[in-house]
Amino acid sequence: MKQENLIHANYHTHTVRCHHAEGSEREYVEEAIKAGLTTLGFADHTPYIFHTKGYYSSFRMRPEELEGYVQVLRALQEEYKDRISILIGLEAEHYPALWQDYCKLIKNSGVQYLIMGQHFAAGEPGGKYSGRADDDEERLKSYVDSVIGGAQTGLFSYVAHPDIINFTGDHDLYLAEMERLVQGVVKEGLPLELNILGLREGRSYPREDFLELVGKHHGKMIIGSDAHTPEHVYDHETVRRAVALAEKYGIELTERIDTTRLQRLL
Numbered sequence: 001m002k003q004e005n006l007i008h009a010n011y012h013t014h015t016v017r018c019h020h021a022e023g024s025e026r027e028y029v030e031e032a033i034k035a036g037l038t039t040l041g042f043a044d045h046t047p048y049i050f051h052t053k054g055y056y057s058s059f060r061m062r063p064e065e066l067e068g069y070v071q072v073l074r075a076l077q078e079e080y081k082d083r084i085s086i087l088i089g090l091e092a093e094h095y096p097a098l099w100q101d102y103c104k105l106i107k108n109s110g111v112q113y114l115i116m117g118q119h120f121a122a123g124e125p126g127g128k129y130s131g132r133a134d135d136d137e138e139r140l141k142s143y144v145d146s147v148i149g150g151a152q153t154g155l156f157s158y159v160a161h162p163d164i165i166n167f168t169g170d171h172d173l174y175l176a177e178m179e180r181l182v183q184g185v186v187k188e189g190l191p192l193e194l195n196i197l198g199l200r201e202g203r204s205y206p207r208e209d210f211l212e213l214v215g216k217h218h219g220k221m222i223i224g225s226d227a228h229t230p231e232h233v234y235d236h237e238t239v240r241r242a243v244a245l246a247e248k249y250g251i252e253l254t255e256r257i258d259t260t261r262l263q264r265l266l
């Protein structure tokens, strides 16, 4: 008997443009249809306009690739419109110093939604990777500040792997800061992601002490596959574990995102 899929939408899908994903966009779409998804959102690592001359981030598409990204996905949207709804998004960092230029870059690009992934809260180049184990209290606080600030821009549709910050110092401080994050994001009406890639690979996220805070403050969560390869668009066993974790902490799961937010740029 065919297994019943546990979710019907995934908004966190990468493409080869980020230099650490594989497969064609079409293969991701075909896998999603096979798995029974009705909505597939691509949110590849966004291009950024950096002020540091000559700097290109190694894990994201280049600005000049954005147009082709949108074109390829628009063609698939049209071709597959009777079988699956395809959305064009980006996974972006909220870097306040670069934010104005960033908004200009995506304003008329055809991108429909943004998810926030703060891989380097202190910016690039030079910032430390959020997922690296570290007891730096300032890094934790600046991570929380930048996520809340991003939520307050009103342009993001959800927060990807909100618990990526891998703080190994004082646990009470961790809980206080992450409680501040959850409350700040919930206040803006944004869902938080339960990240399937982290769960499958046993990364430091998702963290149960974080999920407990989400449950306590009635945050909504959205399961995001964070697929970097087509077969991970829907990973049934890991999604099952994520659903069980949400249940354990009394967290309401949602499959909807607000895709009207970027219209505020127009």
Ligand SMILES: [Zn+2]
Pocket: 014, 018, 020, 045, 228
């Ligand atoms: Zn990635």
Ligand SMILES: [Zn+2]
Pocket: 091, 117, 119, 160, 161
């Ligand atoms: Zn990410």
